[in-house]
Amino acid sequence: MAEKTARLSVDGIDKDIELPIYSGTEGPDVIDVxxxxxxxxxxxxxGFVSTASCESKITYIxxxxxxxxxxxxxxxxxxxxxxxxxxxxxLLNGELPNAEEKAKFVxxxxxxxxxxxxxxxxxxxxxxxxxxxxxxxGVVGALSAFYHDSLDINDPHHREVxxxxxxxxxxxxxxxxxxxxxxxxxxxxxxxxxxxxxxxRMMFGTPCDDYKVSPTLAKAMDKIFxxxxxxxxxxxxxxxxxxxSSGANPFACIAAGIAALWGPAHGGANEAVLHMLSEIGDVxxxxxxxxxxxxPNDPFRLMxxxxxxxxxxxxxxxxxxxxxxxxxxxxxxxxxPQLAIAKELERIALEDPYFVERxxxxxxxxxSGIILKAIGIPTTMFTxxxxxxxxxxxxxxxxxxxxxxxxIGRPRQLYTGEQMRNHPxxx
Ligand code: SDX
Numbered sequence: 001m002a003e004k005t006a007r008l009s010v011d012g013i014d015k016d017i018e019l020p021i022y023s024g025t026e027g028p029d030v031i032d033v034x035x036x037x038x039x040x041x042x043x044x045x046x047g048f049v050s051t052a053s054c055e056s057k058i059t060y061i062x063x064x065x066x067x068x069x070x071x072x073x074x075x076x077x078x079x080x081x082x083x084x085x086x087x088x089x090x091l092l093n094g095e096l097p098n099a100e101e102k103a104k105f106v107x108x109x110x111x112x113x114x115x116x117x118x119x120x121x122x123x124x125x126x127x128x129x130x131x132x133x134x135x136x137x138g139v140v141g142a143l144s145a146f147y148h149d150s151l152d153i154n155d156p157h158h159r160e161v162x163x164x165x166x167x168x169x170x171x172x173x174x175x176x177x178x179x180x181x182x183x184x185x186x187x188x189x190x191x192x193x194x195x196x197x198x199x200x201r202m203m204f205g206t207p208c209d210d211y212k213v214s215p216t217l218a219k220a221m222d223k224i225f226x227x228x229x230x231x232x233x234x235x236x237x238x239x240x241x242x243x244x245s246s247g248a249n250p251f252a253c254i255a256a257g258i259a260a261l262w263g264p265a266h267g268g269a270n271e272a273v274l275h276m277l278s279e280i281g282d283v284x285x286x287x288x289x290x291x292x293x294x295x296p297n298d299p300f301r302l303m304x305x306x307x308x309x310x311x312x313x314x315x316x317x318x319x320x321x322x323x324x325x326x327x328x329x330x331x332x333x334x335x336x337p338q339l340a341i342a343k344e345l346e347r348i349a350l351e352d353p354y355f356v357e358r359x360x361x362x363x364x365x366x367x368s369g370i371i372l373k374a375i376g377i378p379t380t381m382f383t384x385x386x387x388x389x390x391x392x393x394x395x396x397x398x399x400x401x402x403x404x405x406x407x408i409g410r411p412r413q414l415y416t417g418e419q420m421r422n423h424p425x426x427x
Contacts, residue, residue: 006031013039026060026069042412049308053238053409058091058396059230066312070230071095079319084195084225084389085109088167091230091396106194112168113189113198115176116146123180132177132384133262139173140166141255151249153402162250163395170388171195175202178381196222199388204376217375220327224371227316227364228386230393232309236260236267240394244401245409257394258387264303267390269365270382272303274373277338277345286345294354302349304366311359320367327371339370 004021017039020032030052033043045051060069068075071090078087082096089097089105097105122139143165144151150161176186179202187202197218205211231237239260243253261267280289293302307314328336346362349355372382 004029008036010039010041017041024055027062042414044414047308048233048238053233054241054401056233056397056400057094058400059232059393061232061309063307063309063311066310066315066318068231068315075227075315076319079223079226082226084222084229087226087229088392091392092163092399108164109168109195110189110191110198112164113172113191115143115169115172119143119146119173120176120186123176126180128181128183130181132174132181132381133258133268133387135177135180136173136384136387137255137259137262139176140170140258141252143169144249144251147251153244153247153249156403159250159399159402163399166250166254166391166395170391171199172202174381174384174388175199177384178203178378181378181380194218194222196225200375216327216330220323220371220375223319223323224368224385225389227319227368228389230390230396231364233397234266234308235263236390237394237397240398241401242409244398245406247408250395250398253398254391254394257390261387261390262383267365267383267386269303269363270369270372270386271379273342273365274338274369274379274382276303277341277369280341280345283341283344286341286348289345290348290352294352302345302355302360304362304369305349305355306358306360307363310361310363313361314363316364317362317366320364320371321362324367324371324374327374331374333374336370336374338373342367342370 003023006019006021007016008019009016017035019035021029022032023029036043043051058071060072061067070078070087071094073082073090073096078090082090085102085106086096088109089095089102119139119142122142123135126135126138147162147165150158150165152158172189179186185207187205187207189198189202193201193213197213200213200218200221201211204213233241236257240253240257243256244250248256264272276289280286289300289302292298292300293305324339328334328339346366349360355361368386369379369382372385373379377385
């Protein structure tokens, strides 16, 4: 219900256009611009910098204060006091699970971790050096060919089954991408392992030995999953919602989200950060790269820096930096050269007026790659890990979209092309 009203006076229209204003529980008020259409007007907002595309109850970001809440809980507290399964349950259902709810949720996820045996045939069609994100786009989309029993998007039970299947199978498929790339056999998930431990064993174990997962690495992996779980209406989540609005099945929608995440301006940044740190090579080369990043004529950007919403520290980057120090210390990795470059790069950038004026701070991708590398994850798999973690956010938003009244998403445009003209041969 609108509490306030905006009145827009437009040249050529003899009366003000009344636009309802709505308030949320947090964040800026929104102006409902739908009445503009009947006055023959559209809004114009390339990149949706100032546009709320939907109403949501899942995640809230205060970019000015560097706050990130999942169903009201600060990300820092979830990182310290919850595990990824807690966060999955919270994002999907709106509350943290009690002991009984958690046990049931984990049991169900665990018993959906295997993929249909025929899915492994899909990998055989890819080159061994295919980028794993290309494979993930393909095999996740292909899941819809295997689960005809739960594709009624209007059935809450079908939506729940799809959510379990996707949360459970993403680690298995991600590990299969890695195994395929190194020519090792696929590893089956184990029902006696927790989520992160199971994933790391499928990544680094072989049928030849009883691989033991380091509890330190499993804990770090679980924290990385938490920190990437959801983030409001980012590019890939908006893609999933838009694909979902046409009635497409959830597996196809998540495949669309994976494709959107792959870009280096979005989830592909974690892989790009490691390439950038390698290219910088030594702290003495940092000034040269800072100059490149500031040069408007140079497409080079400081990967892992800046954010559409955060105009302060990305709270996930702070937790990630703390985890980085903890994991490297526990692994006895002293003076990691790339961590040294990353920390010096951050220090210099945060003192440079160009970055300070534009409020460019490290984002979630700046330190994550250093931890993933310490865990043994190859750079090409970094964005796959991001996709694995973000699946719960994507499917929670997809479910939220289908849980209430909704419309197909269909933006309009400012057309500046040719006006109507006749074909040379037309009468
Ligand atoms: C993620 O949306 C989300 O929530 C995403 C995400 C999630 O969890 O889903 O948080 C995950 O995608 C994090 C972002 C990862 N991407 C990168 O690290 C790539 C590097 N960053 C930039 O590409 C950029 O900062 C974006 C894409 C993240 C944000 O771009 P915007 O909001 O469109 O900002 P902009 O490009 O308009 O930049 C504003 C100014 C520009 O300078 P001027 O034109 O004002 O002179 O800041 C400059 C930009 O040139 N700028 C940078 C910069 N980022 C912005 N200059 C150098 N290095 C950078 N990294």
